[in-house]
Amino acid sequence: MKACEKKAAKKKLNGKNSLRNEIDAWxxxxxxIIILYLFVWRSxxxxxxxxxxxxxxxxVRDFCGLDNYIKVLTHTHFLPTLFNTFKYVFWSLVxxxxxxxxxxxxxxxxxxxxxQFRVIIYIPAVIPGIxxxxxxxxxxxxxxxxxxxxxxxxxxxxxxxxxxxxxxxIIGLIIFSTWKGFASAMLLYYAALQSASVEVYEAALxxxxxxxRRLRHVTFPAIxxxxxxxxxxxxxxxxxxxxxxxxxxxxxxxxxxxxxxxxLYQYGFNSGGKATGQAMALGVIIFLILIVFTxxxxxxxxxxxxxx
Amino acid sequence: xxxxxxxxxxxxxxSDLRTFKGKCIYWIFFALLSVAAVVSLLPAIWTVLxxxxxxxxxxxxxxxxxxxxxxxxIGTRLYESWKYLDLGDSIINTIVLSIGNLVFRIVVCGFGGxxxxxxxxxxxxxxxxxxxxxxxxxxxxxxVPNYISWxxxxxxxxxxxxxxxxxxxxxxxxxxxxxxxxxxLFKNSFDALSNSYVESAKLDGCSNYGVFFRxxxxxxxxxxxxxxxxxxxxxxxxxxxxLLVLDKNAVVPLKIYRLQLDPRVQMNTxxxxxxxxxxxxxxxxxxxxxxxxxxxxxxxxxG
Numbered sequence: 001m002k003a004c005e006k007k008a009a010k011k012k013l014n015g016k017n018s019l020r021n022e023i024d025a026w027x028x029x030x031x032x033i034i035i036l037y038l039f040v041w042r043s044x045x046x047x048x049x050x051x052x053x054x055x056x057x058x059x060v061r062d063f064c065g066l067d068n069y070i071k072v073l074t075h076t077h078f079l080p081t082l083f084n085t086f087k088y089v090f091w092s093l094v095x096x097x098x099x100x101x102x103x104x105x106x107x108x109x110x111x112x113x114x115x116q117f118r119v120i121i122y123i124p125a126v127i128p129g130i131x132x133x134x135x136x137x138x139x140x141x142x143x144x145x146x147x148x149x150x151x152x153x154x155x156x157x158x159x160x161x162x163x164x165x166x167x168x169x170i171i172g173l174i175i176f177s178t179w180k181g182f183a184s185a186m187l188l189y190y191a192a193l194q195s196a197s198v199e200v201y202e203a204a205l206x207x208x209x210x211x212x213r214r215l216r217h218v219t220f221p222a223i224x225x226x227x228x229x230x231x232x233x234x235x236x237x238x239x240x241x242x243x244x245x246x247x248x249x250x251x252x253x254x255x256x257x258x259x260x261x262x263x264l265y266q267y268g269f270n271s272g273g274k275a276t277g278q279a280m281a282l283g284v285i286i287f288l289i290l291i292v293f294t295x296x297x298x299x300x301x302x303x304x305x306x307x308x
Numbered sequence: 309x310x311x312x313x314x315x316x317x318x319x320x321x322x323s324d325l326r327t328f329k330g331k332c333i334y335w336i337f338f339a340l341l342s343v344a345a346v347v348s349l350l351p352a353i354w355t356v357l358x359x360x361x362x363x364x365x366x367x368x369x370x371x372x373x374x375x376x377x378x379x380x381x382i383g384t385r386l387y388e389s390w391k392y393l394d395l396g397d398s399i400i401n402t403i404v405l406s407i408g409n410l411v412f413r414i415v416v417c418g419f420g421g422x423x424x425x426x427x428x429x430x431x432x433x434x435x436x437x438x439x440x441x442x443x444x445x446x447x448x449x450x451x452v453p454n455y456i457s458w459x460x461x462x463x464x465x466x467x468x469x470x471x472x473x474x475x476x477x478x479x480x481x482x483x484x485x486x487x488x489x490x491x492x493l494f495k496n497s498f499d500a501l502s503n504s505y506v507e508s509a510k511l512d513g514c515s516n517y518g519v520f521f522r523x524x525x526x527x528x529x530x531x532x533x534x535x536x537x538x539x540x541x542x543x544x545x546x547x548x549x550x551l552l553v554l555d556k557n558a559v560v561p562l563k564i565y566r567l568q569l570d571p572r573v574q575m576n577t578x579x580x581x582x583x584x585x586x587x588x589x590x591x592x593x594x595x596x597x598x599x600x601x602x603x604x605x606x607x608x609x610x611g
Contacts (some may be wrong), residue, residue, distance in 0.1 A: 012590070019425065020430045021427060021516065022428065022430065022517070024427065024515075024516035024517065025423045025427035025428070025429035025516070026429055028419045028420075028422065028427070028516075028517075029420050029423040029424075029429075029435075030415045030417060030592075031413040031415055031485065032417065032419065032420030032423075032485070032491065033379065033420075033435070035416050035482055035485040036438075036439070036442070036486055036488070036491075037487050038457060038462060038482070038486075039323055039450070039454055039457065039482055039483065039486040040435075040450065040488065041438060041442060042453075042457070042484050043450040043453035043454045043457060043464075044442060044449055044450055044463055046456075046465075046603065047449040047450055047451075047452065047453045048449070050452075050453065058452075058455065058456050059403055059466050089592055092537070099344075100373075102340075103341065103344055103442055105384050106337040106340060106341050107341065107504075108318060108332075108383075109320050109334070110337055110338060110341060111312070111315050112338065117341050117344075117345060117494050118601055119597065120345045120348055120349060121341075121344055121345060121348050121350060122348075122354060122593075122600070122601060123348050123350075124348050124352075124569075126541075126586075126589050126590055126593045127352060127547030127586050127589070128541070128544040128561060128585055128586055128589050129545035129546070129547075129561075130545055130546075130547040130561040130564055130565055130585075131545070131564060131585050131586050132351075132545075132550045132559075132584045134564065134565070134568055134582060135351055135352075135582055136351065137353050137568070138358075138575075138579075139351055139354070140356075144370045145366055145367060145370070145575065147350075147354050150370045150371075150372070154371055165417055179347070179351070180349070183348075184396075187601065198316050198317055198318075201316075201317040201321070202317045202321075205317055205323075205526070206449075210324075211319050211320055211330070211333065213577055214318075214319050215319045218319075219318075219319055236446075239446075240446055240447070240448060242548070243547075243548055246548075247547070247565060257611065259366050261448055264448050264451065265451075268451060268452045268455070269455070269552060276452055279451070279452045279494065280449075280452050280453070282448075283448040283449040283450075283452070284449060286446050286448050286449070287445055287446055287448070287449050288425050290446050291444070294444040295444070298444065301548050306413055
């Protein structure tokens with residue numbers, strides 16, 4: 001009876017206030033609608049539309065069909081940069097994907113200095129991005145003033161070229177971004193590891209499961225969802241790598257570290273306004289390449305949310 | 309020193325730790341973590357030490373530690389570098405920028421997330437779908453069009469009457485608001501708060517705004533603090549948008565980026581600039597350490 005009354009009261013309240021509700025809601029939401037319209041929705045549509053237009057610096061001229069796309073795709077730099085971008089993704093998965101997981105598992109197991117380890121390992125994530133990039137620029141410095149060559153010098157090895165070596169430069173940038181980013185991935189795994197409760201481990205222990213089988217059958221199921229999500233997210237994120245080559249190598253040596261996004265930056269802001277249209281065409285191309293991964297990510301994310 | 313018997317059962321249990329094999333695994337973990345800790349710290353330590361060396365030492369000695377570590381020397385290096393680098397203005401600029409970013413992030417994304425989660429007016433579904441779909445789009449599609457909109461705000465292209473936002477902080481402020489990921493994060497955390505708060509407050513005669521500002525916003529403090537930490541520290545590391553937009557009134561990250569291109573700056577002074585620019589984020593980290601290291605599950609699986 002009481003619940004019924006309450007429901008009726010609520011209904012009355014809602015009916016009387018529904019217009020007021022709508023107005024209040026839209027007032028609160030207005031800043032978001034305006035800003036998303038101006039800088040996300042409109043820009044996305046314009047980016048796609050203008051990729052079919054001739055641009056003179058930053059003003060729009062006439063429709064030119066697929067001209068921008070043809071220029072981008074037939075440019076001699078296109079395939080090498082695309083290949084470089086895949087190299088970034090490949091090396092980031094090889095070098096950067098598993099260490100955060102191992103470290104999270106180890107910190108979870110350790111009892112001595114557990115908190116100290118967590119704080120120290122988080123420090124690279126605290127250093128501001130640009131300062132860290134330039135710091136590593138000097139760590140990789142090709143003469144003995146750089147940290148790595150200084151250490152090599154101590155054991156009598158000649159200075160190495162590091163980022164100036166076209167074969168190493170992408171790997172070097174990926175080592176940097178792994179160092180910079182692995183603490184936040186580690187925290188994500190660490191939080192997921194907490195969902196495997198002590199009781200489950202103890203039950204497994206009583207059933208006679210050794211360390212390896214507990215890792216395989218208790219730890220792993222608790223984190224496999226997050227593990228796959230970070231895998232896809234890393235592919236999507238690294239595919240758009242731009243700031244590291246911009247600050248640390250300038251895309252060099254000889255274009256060896258130029259990624260697709262860096263090329264877009266060059267078209268858009270470093271071409272004297274000659275290639276603005278091509279920048280937008282390249283943006284659409286990046287979008288088309290990534291959409292497959294993104295849709296899979298969202299589909300999978302929903303599956304995981306349903307499960308937990 | 310903690311005892312092995314206090315160890316909760318995980319991959320290793322305390323009975324494992326009594327065996328030789330278990331002990332081996334444990335100390336291998338410990339050694340690997342120590343290596344990780346050294347790798348995490350070494351670049352930072354080297355940067356600080358190099359900042360206190362003389363230029364001559366950097367180019368000749370190639371030693372890890374500076375020769376002279378007296379307080380006097382440290383004081384002179386700090387004083388001289390600070391005077392040469394002249395970072396005071398850019399630090400104030402960065403503080404202004406970061407507070408503006410924070411206001412925009414909370415007002416735009418926080419309010420919007422609340423409406424999408426609780427008030428749900430007509431059209432919510434459409435807007436939510438748009439937010440999710442644009443989150444899928446890589447930002448590169450928008451890079452040049454956004455730059456063009458900054459030139460002719462609020463128009464998308466040259467209509468002859470827009471205002472240029474170049475050399476102001478507006479592009480960054482507006483950009484801090486135009487973050488669809490943050491909108492979803494706010495929406496998710498408002499979703500986690502029970503509807504009954506809203507209903508009972510309304511039965512007591514509270515207006516929609518009263519409910520939001522006096523009840524829901526205080527309850528959402530964890531996510532607000534989480535976003536504040538992110539936004540405030542990001543202002544000290546983002547150099548990309550400032551690079552496109554700012555000429556005068558440079559913020560610290562941009563100043564650092566430009567200093568590198570300036571051949572007159574001595575290497576030790578430059579390293580001191582890196583040290584100075586890292587201090588504010590470290591202060592934020594020191595203050596909110598517990599929350600940063602523990603509260604990441606705000607983003608959790610949904611991240």
